[in-house]
Amino acid sequence: MEFHKLLPLPSLIFMLSVALMFSSSSFAVSEIVQDKFFQCINLNSELYIPFSTAFVTPNNASFSSVLQSTAQNLRCLLPSVAKPELIFTPLVESHVQAAVICAKEVGIQIRIRSGGHDYEGLSYISDLDSPFVIVDLGKLRAISVDIDDNSAWVQAGATIGEVYYRISQKSKTHGFPAGLCTSLGIGGHITGGAYGTMMRKFGLGADNVLDARIVDAEGRILDRQSMGEDLFWAIRGGGGASFGIILSWKIKLVPVPSTVTVFTVPKTLEQGATKILYKWQQVADKLDEDLFIRVIIQTVDAAQKGDRTIQTTYNALFLGGASRLLQFMNQSFPELGLMRKDCTEMSWIQSILYIAGYPSNTPPEVLLQGKSMFKNYFKAKSDFVREPIPEDGLEGLWKRLLEEDSPLMIFNPYGGMMSKISESETPFPHRKGVIYKIQYLTLWQDAGNETASKHTDWIRKLYNYMASYASMFPREAYVNYRDLDLGMNKDGNTSFIQASVWGSKYFKNNFNRLVRIKSKVDPDNFFRHEQSIPPMALTSKRSGTRRIN
Ligand SMILES: Cc1cc2nc3c(=O)[nH]c(=O)nc-3n(C[C@H](O)[C@H](O)[C@H](O)COP(=O)(O)OP(=O)(O)OC[C@H]3O[C@@H](n4cnc5c(N)ncnc54)[C@H](O)[C@@H]3O)c2cc1C
Ligand SMILES: *[C@@H]1O[C@H](CO)[C@@H](O)[C@H](O)[C@H]1NC(C)=O
Ligand SMILES: *[C@@H]1O[C@H](CO)[C@@H](O)[C@H](O)[C@H]1NC(C)=O
Ligand SMILES: *[C@@H]1O[C@H](CO)[C@@H](O)[C@H](O)[C@H]1NC(C)=O
Ligand SMILES: *[C@@H]1O[C@H](CO)[C@@H](O)[C@H](O)[C@H]1NC(C)=O
Numbered sequence: 001m002e003f004h005k006l007l008p009l010p011s012l013i014f015m016l017s018v019a020l021m022f023s024s025s026s027f028a029v030s031e032i033v034q035d036k037f038f039q040c041i042n043l044n045s046e047l048y049i050p051f052s053t054a055f056v057t058p059n060n061a062s063f064s065s066v067l068q069s070t071a072q073n074l075r076c077l078l079p080s081v082a083k084p085e086l087i088f089t090p091l092v093e094s095h096v097q098a099a100v101i102c103a104k105e106v107g108i109q110i111r112i113r114s115g116g117h118d119y120e121g122l123s124y125i126s127d128l129d130s131p132f133v134i135v136d137l138g139k140l141r142a143i144s145v146d147i148d149d150n151s152a153w154v155q156a157g158a159t160i161g162e163v164y165y166r167i168s169q170k171s172k173t174h175g176f177p178a179g180l181c182t183s184l185g186i187g188g189h190i191t192g193g194a195y196g197t198m199m200r201k202f203g204l205g206a207d208n209v210l211d212a213r214i215v216d217a218e219g220r221i222l223d224r225q226s227m228g229e230d231l232f233w234a235i236r237g238g239g240g241a242s243f244g245i246i247l248s249w250k251i252k253l254v255p256v257p258s259t260v261t262v263f264t265v266p267k268t269l270e271q272g273a274t275k276i277l278y279k280w281q282q283v284a285d286k287l288d289e290d291l292f293i294r295v296i297i298q299t300v301d302a303a304q305k306g307d308r309t310i311q312t313t314y315n316a317l318f319l320g321g322a323s324r325l326l327q328f329m330n331q332s333f334p335e336l337g338l339m340r341k342d343c344t345e346m347s348w349i350q351s352i353l354y355i356a357g358y359p360s361n362t363p364p365e366v367l368l369q370g371k372s373m374f375k376n377y378f379k380a381k382s383d384f385v386r387e388p389i390p391e392d393g394l395e396g397l398w399k400r401l402l403e404e405d406s407p408l409m410i411f412n413p414y415g416g417m418m419s420k421i422s423e424s425e426t427p428f429p430h431r432k433g434v435i436y437k438i439q440y441l442t443l444w445q446d447a448g449n450e451t452a453s454k455h456t457d458w459i460r461k462l463y464n465y466m467a468s469y470a471s472m473f474p475r476e477a478y479v480n481y482r483d484l485d486l487g488m489n490k491d492g493n494t495s496f497i498q499a500s501v502w503g504s505k506y507f508k509n510n511f512n513r514l515v516r517i518k519s520k521v522d523p524d525n526f527f528r529h530e531q532s533i534p535p536m537a538l539t540s541k542r543s544g545t546r547r548i549n
Pocket of ligand 5: 490493
């Protein structure tokens with residue numbers, strides 16, 4: 001790929017076209033696409049980039065490691081899964097603009113990647129059966145914290161761990177309410193909501209965004225003022241990669257106390273887990289807003305040798321000291337039997353490491369590595385619960401969990417600030433009346449198809465079992481826990497009717513407004529993927545960018 005610097009574009013294309021005539025292999029087609037894209041990027045951006053500094057193709061030995069670098073779901077990296085023609089890593093904002101312009105010009109799809117945590121890998125794979133380029137924002141990760149203004153500008157490629165760390169370096173009493181897993185990319189994370197341990201006090205990450213810079217479908221950079229309130233509404237919860245490419249978010253910092261308290265208390269079935277969880281469901285959304293207690297549910301070895309049992313683990317952050325926490329617990333949830341020795345007081349940034357699962361005494365600088373603690377073959381689903389599940393319902397659940405190798409469920413409490421924000425304030429509609437959200441996961445270790453289908457079958461059956469206990473009409477789901485079982489756009493065709501199936505689950509009535517906004521800002525459906533928001537005009541005809549080649 002060196003000679004393109006010496007040749008004018010037309011002669012290059014001629015040469016490659018000749019090469020193509022004598023070879024029907026897709027390899028040559030790929031080379032043409034790669035080269036046209038590269039040339040076009042340099043014609044359209046302010047900073048010249050040599051090929052080797054920002055582009056990686058499948059015939060470069062580093063391709064796999066760059067592709068895999070932030071990809072979280074090993075299921076999406078199997079050899080049978082389609083790979084990109086090219087991975088482009090923009091170094092400046094104008095490269096991102098050029099990526100949009102050039103993808104259209106070359107007639108190729110793009111996938112946008114910030115932190116790579118998409119549950120179905122939609123930031124680095126594509127089922128749409130057309131060639132695609134990954135635009136990886138991993139090198140755009142500047143963070144500028146302004147304590148006096150209670151705000152920070154954060155580029156899309158930064159992880160939330162880096163954001164938390166940079167805030168904590170400037171102040172011990174400021175924080176940001178986003179995810180628990182510190183390797184999430186802030187770029188994709190906020191597009192779907194972004195919940196974490198402070199959601200009951202401050203709402204979601206998306207509820208605490210003040211401004212944003214995006215590249216739209218025309219390749220223009222817009223901020224809140226120039227994009228207008230409709231589009232600014234859509235990008236804060238309407239799901240990633242439907243409306244534009246987020247370059248950076250301006251986030252609102254929130255006050256945190258200098259001392260917070262954490263605890264982790266496990267209860268197995270033998271220790272009365274079912275009754276305690278039944279009680280947790282009565283109180284989880286009603287507790288003081290400073291208190292967030294989630295429940296992690298797994299199977300573990302039982303005391304009896306060779307037996308398995310269910311373990312429910314209560315994992316909590318309290319925005320205050322241990323003695324006030326113990327008073328609250330004694331009043332509202334004495335069944336857990338929380339004791340002073342279970343509680344650890346620490347700074348907010350230490351609690352971030354604790355909740356993320358780092359060993360105690362890990363220095364917070366670990367967050368700068370942006371490393372993930374979670375890379376697995378996995379399949380996940382989600383539910384929202386509006387009525388407590390009765391004890392016999394929980395018992396049926398235990399039976400099913402015990403049939404699976406590595407099941408994992410996480411119950412996440414709502415209430416507090418979450419129920420004070422109206423359903424239409426942002427596209428994220430799961431607010432008042434939600435007691436908690438369930439995340440279902442199954443993890444496995446080996447690459448075989450049979451293994452994968454065994455586990456995905458299991459989780460689908462579990463999801464069916466849970467239908468009568470979950471929210472209904474629609475059965476709600478969290479867009480950041482993307483689940484293609486709920487339906488998808490096929491071959492780049494999007495239809496309003498089809499998309500409403502999953503759209504109403506993720507967004508309830510907000511789906512209609514998302515479609516109206518999409519129709520206005522991206523009528524040609526440039527930003528599209530398996531679960532993107534469809535524009536209205538394309539309900540029946542084939543969508544897509546016009547191919548100019
Ligand atoms: C281990 C793990 C833990 C998690 N924990 C939490 C949690 O605590 N709280 C929570 O709310 N969620 C959590 N999630 C879900 C997470 O919020 C979503 O997966 C989120 O989309 C990740 O963002 P990302 O940038 O890392 O992912 P990516 O895979 O890069 O992107 C996700 C989606 O957004 C699009 N996108 C990415 N960047 C941009 C951009 N700059 N502009 C426009 N679109 C973009 C992608 O194309 C893709 O469709 C977790 C996920 C994992 C795997
Ligand atoms: C392959 O990619 C790496 C990393 O982007 C780059 O440093 C290297 O120069 C590339 N090699 C070739 C032959 O292009
Ligand atoms: C909990 O409350 C009861 C009665 O209100 C009291 O007797 C008991 O000492 C309290 N326990 C703790 C740990 O505060
Ligand atoms: C898995 O399935 C794909 C296509 O369905 C096939 O190409 C691949 O060889 C299979 N892999 C294994 C390990 O069976
Ligand atoms: C997509 O639309 C085109 C044109 O209408 C049609 O020929 C094709 O079958 C559609 N594909 C799917 C999967 O619906």
